[in-house]
Amino acid sequence: MQKSLKKTVIGFLLWNLFVFGLWIWSREGSVVHLRMIVDDNHHSLFCNGQLVDSFDVVQDQCLWSGRPGLGLSKDSRPPLVVKAQELYHFTVTDTHSGELLWGGTGPMSESDWTMMKGRFDFTGNNRIRTSFLSLGVVGDVRWQNYAIDVTCANPTELYIIYRMTDNDNYGRAQLRFWRELVVGFNYYRNGDQTFHRIKSLAEPLEQGIRSLMLRFVKVYVMAMLILCGFLMVFLLFSVLTQMIRKFLLRRTE
Amino acid sequence: MNTLSFNHSRPPVSQSADLLVMMIIICMAVIAFVGTAIINNRYLERIPHVQDSVNYWFQAQLYGMGRTWIEAPENVEYFASEHIVVQNNRWYCHYPFLVPLLFMIGMKFGYIWLVNPLIAALSVLLIGRICVEHFSRQSAVWAAVFLVSSPFFLVMSASFMSHPLGLLLTAACIYAGLRQLKNPSTGNAILLGAAIGLLFNTRPLTSFAVSLPIISFHIRNRDRFNGKVLRHLFIMGFIALIGVGLFLLYSSHLSGKTLQFATHTAVNDVKGPTSIKIVNRFFNSFAAAGVGKTGHTPERGLGCTKALIELLHTFAMNWPGWLNFSFFLIPLIPWRRREEDLFLYWTFLSIPLWYSLYWRSAIMYGPRYIYEVMPMVVILSARGMDVCMDAAGWIHRNSPMRHWKTLTVARSATAICLWVFTGWLVYTDVDQYVISDYYDMKKFPVVSLVPMRLSAMNGFNGVRRSIQDQVEKWNVTDAVVFVEDRRWQGFGSVSSFNHPRMDTDVVYARDKGQAGYPLILKMFPGKKAYWIAYPRAQLHTLEYNPDTDQYVKTMLKEQ
Numbered sequence: 001m002q003k004s005l006k007k008t009v010i011g012f013l014l015w016n017l018f019v020f021g022l023w024i025w026s027r028e029g030s031v032v033h034l035r036m037i038v039d040d041n042h043h044s045l046f047c048n049g050q051l052v053d054s055f056d057v058v059q060d061q062c063l064w065s066g067r068p069g070l071g072l073s074k075d076s077r078p079p080l081v082v083k084a085q086e087l088y089h090f091t092v093t094d095t096h097s098g099e100l101l102w103g104g105t106g107p108m109s110e111s112d113w114t115m116m117k118g119r120f121d122f123t124g125n126n127r128i129r130t131s132f133l134s135l136g137v138v139g140d141v142r143w144q145n146y147a148i149d150v151t152c153a154n155p156t157e158l159y160i161i162y163r164m165t166d167n168d169n170y171g172r173a174q175l176r177f178w179r180e181l182v183v184g185f186n187y188y189r190n191g192d193q194t195f196h197r198i199k200s201l202a203e204p205l206e207q208g209i210r211s212l213m214l215r216f217v218k219v220y221v222m223a224m225l226i227l228c229g230f231l232m233v234f235l236l237f238s239v240l241t242q243m244i245r246k247f248l249l250r251r252t253e
Numbered sequence: 254m255n256t257l258s259f260n261h262s263r264p265p266v267s268q269s270a271d272l273l274v275m276m277i278i279i280c281m282a283v284i285a286f287v288g289t290a291i292i293n294n295r296y297l298e299r300i301p302h303v304q305d306s307v308n309y310w311f312q313a314q315l316y317g318m319g320r321t322w323i324e325a326p327e328n329v330e331y332f333a334s335e336h337i338v339v340q341n342n343r344w345y346c347h348y349p350f351l352v353p354l355l356f357m358i359g360m361k362f363g364y365i366w367l368v369n370p371l372i373a374a375l376s377v378l379l380i381g382r383i384c385v386e387h388f389s390r391q392s393a394v395w396a397a398v399f400l401v402s403s404p405f406f407l408v409m410s411a412s413f414m415s416h417p418l419g420l421l422l423t424a425a426c427i428y429a430g431l432r433q434l435k436n437p438s439t440g441n442a443i444l445l446g447a448a449i450g451l452l453f454n455t456r457p458l459t460s461f462a463v464s465l466p467i468i469s470f471h472i473r474n475r476d477r478f479n480g481k482v483l484r485h486l487f488i489m490g491f492i493a494l495i496g497v498g499l500f501l502l503y504s505s506h507l508s509g510k511t512l513q514f515a516t517h518t519a520v521n522d523v524k525g526p527t528s529i530k531i532v533n534r535f536f537n538s539f540a541a542a543g544v545g546k547t548g549h550t551p552e553r554g555l556g557c558t559k560a561l562i563e564l565l566h567t568f569a570m571n572w573p574g575w576l577n578f579s580f581f582l583i584p585l586i587p588w589r590r591r592e593e594d595l596f597l598y599w600t601f602l603s604i605p606l607w608y609s610l611y612w613r614s615a616i617m618y619g620p621r622y623i624y625e626v627m628p629m630v631v632i633l634s635a636r637g638m639d640v641c642m643d644a645a646g647w648i649h650r651n652s653p654m655r656h657w658k659t660l661t662v663a664r665s666a667t668a669i670c671l672w673v674f675t676g677w678l679v680y681t682d683v684d685q686y687v688i689s690d691y692y693d694m695k696k697f698p699v700v701s702l703v704p705m706r707l708s709a710m711n712g713f714n715g716v717r718r719s720i721q722d723q724v725e726k727w728n729v730t731d732a733v734v735f736v737e738d739r740r741w742q743g744f745g746s747v748s749s750f751n752h753p754r755m756d757t758d759v760v761y762a763r764d765k766g767q768a769g770y771p772l773i774l775k776m777f778p779g780k781k782a783y784w785i786a787y788p789r790a791q792l793h794t795l796e797y798n799p800d801t802d803q804y805v806k807t808m809l810k811e812q
Binding site for chain 2: 012077078079080081177178179181200202203204205208209211212215216218219220222223224225226227230231233234235237238240241242244245
């Protein structure tokens with residue numbers, strides 16, 4: 001009996017230790033590092049170091065210079081998402097000279113950005129969020145060939161903007177990590193779409209599993225709370241009813 | 254970790270308690286039937302709203318004629334719905350036969366719209382039965398309540414999809430599986446095999462997903478089979494394979510080629526939309542599927558599964574915040590889990606795992622691909638309440654409190670608290686979804702194809718009865734009505750009013766421009782021509798003007 005109880009308690013503790021370990025591993029949720037390279041007419045997109053797509057755009061469909069930027073869409077996921085979509089570590093590097101054109105680890109503020117649509121919210125830990133479609137650009141319209149690096153936590157739908165001169169002339173990659181699982185590359189010249197390409201896209205396996213595990217752990221904690229709450233109420237009622245019984249017995253005596 | 258084997262006994266309960274539980278479950282089944290019938294009638298307007306449903310309806314009409322396919326009419330593309338195959342001049346729906354067969358029976362009685370509500374009621378009864386037989390009376394009541402209050406269950410059971418039957422048959426597999434694992438017998442093996450075989454003819458991939466845990470638990474519990482586990486598996490597999498054989502025979506009969514999927518062969522010779530070709534790529538070559546021709550990948554599969562699970566998490570119960578699914582995980586906490594619970598968890602996991610083989614999430618009425626996990630969700634959630642009670646009982650027995658004489662009173666009082674709390678959760682769910690007809694859009698923003706509140710079922714997926722209503726309002730008879738063909742939903746809204754024989758008084762056709770009008774009108778000499786806009790449902794007369802050699806539309810206006 002004692003041995004069985006010991007085994008049971010050890011098993012219980014080990015299981016919950018395992019769940020705690022899962023929480024440690026998954027608490028950041030899903031994080032993807034994106035790198036978009038625009039080099040003359042050659043374009044490449046990498047997700048966590050893996051090439052997603054690489055293609056050339058013919059001369060009359062392409063733009064040759066413009067500002068880089070980012071965009072975020074309204075979160076289309078159901079309300080119980082583990083964490084909101086956030087962008088951080090945004091840098092722009094010249095592909096020819098290797099010079100850092102913009103960004104780094106310093107703080108980001110609203111004044112650095114020219115908003116083309118919507119508004120970015122800057123969190124205390126130097127991250128960009130938004131609750132509606134927002135697009136912003138940085139830098140110089142004369143920039144030509146560059147690599148845009150950005151990290152996205154819990155991605156659903158985001159944009160990487162390149163070679164933007166104004167609202168009618170720009171290139172963009174629209175990355176949809178939730179449901180559709182595609183990336184669409186476009187160029188717009190004078191308001192008309194001159195280039196369109198679509199490619200399959202998904203979070204790396206480890207990141208997807210992380211966010212699912214975080215969801216599991218959170219629900220598990222709620223389950224634990226309900227069970228513990230129930231037992232606490234039970235103990236409370238037990239003590240109370242016992243006290244009342246004793247009191248009544250004493251009175252009848 | 255210790256697990257309690259299948260011969261865990263239920264606590265004895267009086268006959269009157271049994272009767273009360275039975276009455277409550279029957280009440281829940283009646284509520285499920287009436288509720289989903291009302292949703293179908295009032296919100297879905299008794300018409301199919303999704304391409305798949307239109308397909309089942311079409312095939313049911315064919316069965317009603319005593320046919321499985323029909324010669325495609327001339328210019329079939331004017332009458333074709335998405336996914337309905339035209340192959341070697343055969344016109345048919347390539348989906349498995351069981352759902353259209355049931356719809357055909359409903360159609361014969363004039364109550365096709367009550368088929369899925371009836372299946373919903375049977376599902377509630379069966380899930381209640383599973384709990385009564387294998388768990389507890391309390392869990393039976395709560396599982397029925399959880400199921401009937403689930404928005405996902407309500408909206409799906411009101412539809413014309415195959416998933417409600419998939420749920421019922423999955424519950425049947427669980428029922429037979431638990432019986433077999435508890436008391437192995439040839440009868441139970443046959444029942445299990447039949448349930449799997451029928452499920453294969455409803456949702457083939459789901460039947461694989463459900464079979465895997467059943468087989469693995471047979472092997473895990475082989476000691477219970479007195480060395481005859483292989484015999485039992487063979488019987489089960491043999492019966493299930495009869496179902497698979499029926500599927501293949503039916504499929505090859507449709508395609509006209511021996512032992513080939515109708516879907517498989519359709520890819521090479523299909524008129525109509527490209528979506529069917531994409532579906533067929535799934536069967537032809539996994540690597541060829543996927544957007545952008547990059548193929549299906551594990552990452553893509555996980556991405557789809559993640560979206561489905563996230564939606565299920567919110568939509569299956571619709572409880573406040575993180576309380577969703579919390580009862581579901583309680584049986585996973587304690588130190589001594591029951592084999593039945595593990596079997597249900599494994600079956601729950603198996604379904605999304607199998608659907609991660611699919612390259613898209615295909616959300617419609619919610620995360621429909623994994624709808625068949627609902628029996629596991631509600632049973633395990635109800636089991637969560639059992640576990641709370643069991644834990645209290647364990648403390649009672651294994652602490653100095655065991656000598657206290659008031660513990661039964663305390664336990665009952667705590668149980669009432671738990672029931673009130675659970676009742677509040679269920680009430681908030683029903684209130685948000687049905688009673689108040691309110692759902693905070695900030696909480697659940699732009700997930701299209703998930704009816705966020707009951708009223709969102711009206712005109713769901715862009716399909717409306719308003720076109721047919723206009724035709725009836727203007728007393729249009731003996732006519733061809735061309736429907737504006739911007740999206741499939743236009744013709745999809747009325748395709749169920751056509752008949753495969755094309756002999757209805759009013760025939761609907763897709764509007765494909767001026768060239769199409771004489772083509773179609775020549776097929777139906779003497780019929781008048783009309784044109785109707787979609788989605789505004791404005792009816793126009795369509796008359797030929799010899800001067801311009803064009804058909805002219807004139808909108809009908811009330812005097």
